[in-house]
Amino acid sequence: MKKLLIVSIGQITGNAIAKQLIDLIGDFIIIEPIQSTEIESHPIDCDLILFTSDLVQLSSIQKIKKDMDYIIAKRVINHKNIEQLISLAYGTEVLLVNDAKNSTFEAIRQLEEIGLDDIKYYPVYPGCENHPKLTTAITPGESHLVPHSVEEIIDIKTRILDISTIYEIILRLKLSKFVNESLTTRYIKDIVEISKSIDINRKAIKQSEKLLETILNNVESGVVYINALGKIIRINKQFENMLNKHKKDLFMQSIHTFFPNLDLSISDTTSIITTIGRQEVLVKVDPIIFEDHLGYVITVEYTEKISKLDHSIRRNYVSKFINKHYTFHDYITVNHQVEKLLERAEKFSKTDATILIQGENGTGKEIIAQSIHMNSYRKKNVFIPVNIAAITPNLLESELFGYEEGAFTGARKGGKAGLFEIANDGTLFIDEIGDAPLDFQVKLLRVLQEKRIRRICAAEEIPINVRVITATNKNLISLIDKEAFREDLFFRLNILPLKTIPLRSRQEDIPHLLKHFIEIYFSKEKIKPLDDLFEQDTLAFLKSYRWRGNVRELINLVEYLTFVYEEKKITLSDLPYYLLESVHQDEKIYLNRHELWVLDNIYKNEGIGRSKLKTLADKQLFSLGEGKIRSILASFNQKELIEIGTKKRGCCITKKGIHLLEKLK
Template sequence: MKKLIIVSGSQGTGNRIANQLKSITGEKFDIRVIIMSNVYKSDLKCNLVLFTSDFIAKITYKYFDQSTPYLIARRVIDHKNIKDVISLPVGTRVLLVNDSEQAALQAIMQLLEIGLDHVQYYPFYPGCVDYPKLEIAITPGEADLSPHCVKHLINIGTRILDIGTIYEIISTFGITGVLNESLVTEYIKDIVEISKSIDKNRKSAIESKKLLEAIVNNVEYGIIYIDNDGKIISINSKIKSMFGKTRKDLLTKEISKLIDTIDIFNNKNNSFITNIEGKEVLIDVDEITFQEKSGYLITINYTDKIAKLDHKIRRNYEKRIAQKFYTFEDYLTITEEVKDILRKAAKFSKTNATILIQGENGTGKEIIAQSVHMNSYRRKNAFIPVNITAITPTLLESELFGYEKGSFTGAKEEGKAGLFEIANGGTIFIDEVGDAPLDFQVKLLRVLEEKKIRRIGGVEEIPIDIRVIAATNKNLIKLISEGKFREDLFFRINILPLKTIPLRYRKKDIPYLLMHFISIYFNNKNIKTLDDLFEKTAKDFLKNYNWRGNVRELINLVEYLSIIYEGKKFPLYSLPHHMMERMYESKRIILDINELWVLKEIEKNNGIGRSKLAQHAKNQNLDLGEGKIRSIIKKLKEKNLIVSKDGKRGLTINKLGLKALEEYK
């Protein structure tokens, strides 16, 4: 039997989707749910992988055989569970509780799209600190994550697969039997039932009708509802465009005059193909009963659209997960300075000018580059990443500029297009540009200035239309002074500069990111705060750790801890030893003479304040006024060597501070 693996962030989500598929397909294929944190140790042999989100795919696809076809689930609100939301008074303020900021915002968007815009939604998720303390909350199956202020929780259940995703799965496994049943019909019938359940004391009939129309008009299919006499009672907006007629021209008309080949009574609860306005369509007819009245729900879809779904599946067989690009929503932060950088990058994305992103490794330079591309008008064209350090200097020119046939020994007979040509119309991301050889820098400068390239061994200049984004972790100004980087190239690529911020300077983001990735890697709903997972010493250590590997190092730590987790809080000594060694090392290296003096004074005078320290300095003829001491105290706190005593202004030395003094003796 063929096998489908569903990879989800939680068991509940995976089981809900599995049950949804089983209710439609029965036992036509085997379905197995694997939690994201267990993928690395599971048997992953299957005929198709279904990832419940883009993010989960990016994290876990690397563990699968790369030839295994996959789908990214498109998920929607389960309409059967929203009647309590409909009944909320207009203008009600509610929290939308989900397991991540992106998931919460996506759920809000879907609620708005189906017409539930009469309430005001505010996202809440693990690590969220800035949110209104409201008493009403809505959650798609994440009730355990709701904050203490919530007194009334509306659980609309885990989001389910949309019709398109279900069709793709069924088509992939070649299950034709269930395709005769109209999934759209079931979808619309659910919506009709919802409209009946609206609290009439709070919603008028007009509001109910508007809600139903908003939902029905959002469906990709044409929809017609007729009575037992074959007269058209209701249509959606797609029907008007299919037939090129107005609503007035269609309502109350007989269906046989609109589609002369249709025989409702002989085709009820069936499907058939015919032609409308010269185009082939698939028509589903279902008999339904509503408010004790029977009628027929007819759904119409162009057959070429159905064929496109099959084509999309074939494309998914071929494409790799690396083609799933990041957007600005994927750059996780609650730090205002970082948000300002992202806002600036979003503005830059609407231009063609070259961008230079400088910053340490692990600070998300490529995420920003991909986000710029996906936010630009070039997003439908290629995004080509090139890492200078990953290509040997001898091959660098041929890889980027291409070559003509017979240009050198080993060259392909037909020649080869370079990455600049392949990226034509799109974006090329040149990472580690600070490591580019000087002779290559000359050629790169020419490309940027003339927008033309010449293949190795070629005579003809080829015009190219590309957006260049460069990135480096090097100090280019220093390299220029050392003669290792061309000054003219620097000013050519530095038209729109961006500089990422290391994690150690984003203190607010450390607990936020820890909780975000803990919620992904740990299959444990009881872990709601860092205090649930770490002893105080370990938690304080992580908040003040240097994070030389930035977010990449933080993710690696969480993955490591998820593997060794045994249900108990982690003490400080359970963290990887290199982390503490780095901390101690950095403290000894960067203490200057004034910092050392202040640290010693605090050790000798527990609870001393800034004014007293300035007085001691004056008594010892040291040039340290209160202003300088304030700056030194700030640095010592950043290095986690001292803390304010009992939350007051007085200062006290901690264990790391004592360790630093020990090494300076």
């Protein structure tokens, strides 16, 4: 059984939302509420996390796994608990008491939006001292925070989940087939119950009408309430728009005038698919009994809209943090060369051409890809990252191109859309493209050229409109020479090339990044300047360190230091052992001027061989014989400064060789 974890600031909120969901879908999933302060000590073993607010998500996101699926709840005033508010006199002044500033103002806004805007609200929350001393207070389940001077407390109970959040939970956890009763209908039932319970003697009875109308009009579906004879009693704006008629022309009309096949003899929820004009709609009917009076709530939705919503949920499920993508402002640097790189990427973002980002691991290739997407006209659509190296070759084609039902053993009923199809109108970021198998490269090249995909076992092709960005930490030209990467695909991908700069080549960024990530990971009230946090020799060491893992390694170091920091300056001995050992190994290697010349020219001319090095030395009037070159190359190979292939492929410098060369030059 699937499990949902509810994370809230207070226990009251978490329990209330858990109860709401248990009443609706508790038979099909396990629901557990916890407080945000417990998230570090609580085992996060669930299929989906529901954060009760943006504030809870921001305080908890660093404490959960990166790939953990989550939803931020949209919450609304519980309509069942506002009857007492309706009876308040026009212009009544009240305190609105809640557990945080943001949630207090949000509760006021929602009360005003549903029509209770004739009350004067004064916000009160922990830390807020400037408020009038009034005798009446309204609170969504936070009575313990109400000032002692208040005589009357109207507890409207904690805010509940709105219908869109409940629907998204059901889709994320794939519960649609288990949930028979329309949640929208149950939502409307509560609204109709409110209208029946309003005090008819209240002067502002029009307020109740406004309230009911506002709520109905905020439901995205068309909504109709009919009596036992099928006569239309109430409709919302969406239903008016669907029929292109005004409500005065629909009042007391028979519902069968518009839906002749509708069966009102049933006692349970039923639905039919029919048409309005030329558009197909899904019509759901739910019988409702109020004080022995039978009526029906009917919801009408365009089937195209339902399909798009389901497609959107699936896209969001794949992309996970669709609204949390990086922008160019998130790529932290003070290095001039990196700034030029970002300027070029920003220009590229305004085109639709394919982009190839090359660079070492940890240099922010995906940050740049996300930034390009967020700076393009596609930013409102989906961004889907896929790592080629993380998908087994036999699943690669089905993941990216999709498959039809029965395509292979274990294929999903109804087939499955591939990532290209899901990313339509958006951006597909293909990481580690250098690891793509040759047979897949052929198919990818055709997709890029034709802008069409064919699912596995499908007869027809599907047109796509996808911006493709690829990335790799490998030298694709070298792979082409080794016949491990297609040359025609390289040039199709490399229309707009970008190359990230390793951290060791932008030393001025190191203290800047250290300061940034220390502010994030250190849980101190005030972060000290770096000179007060590190010994001078430690800071100097970090500035000159090779950073083979680049920014990712620097982040790991900062996380490590959060555990060993003891309120005194960090010394070299406080650093992880592997940082110091790697430097000691490098210090044992010394190059004379002949060796330095050879290593430098291998770096500048990748794939160069012994004879070409001799020719180059003669042209530069550098006295170096072929026998001496052979000896130097053998020494370099032994020290892992270069890799020697066949005569045709020549020599390639390693990362260790590049680091040593940069250090000596």
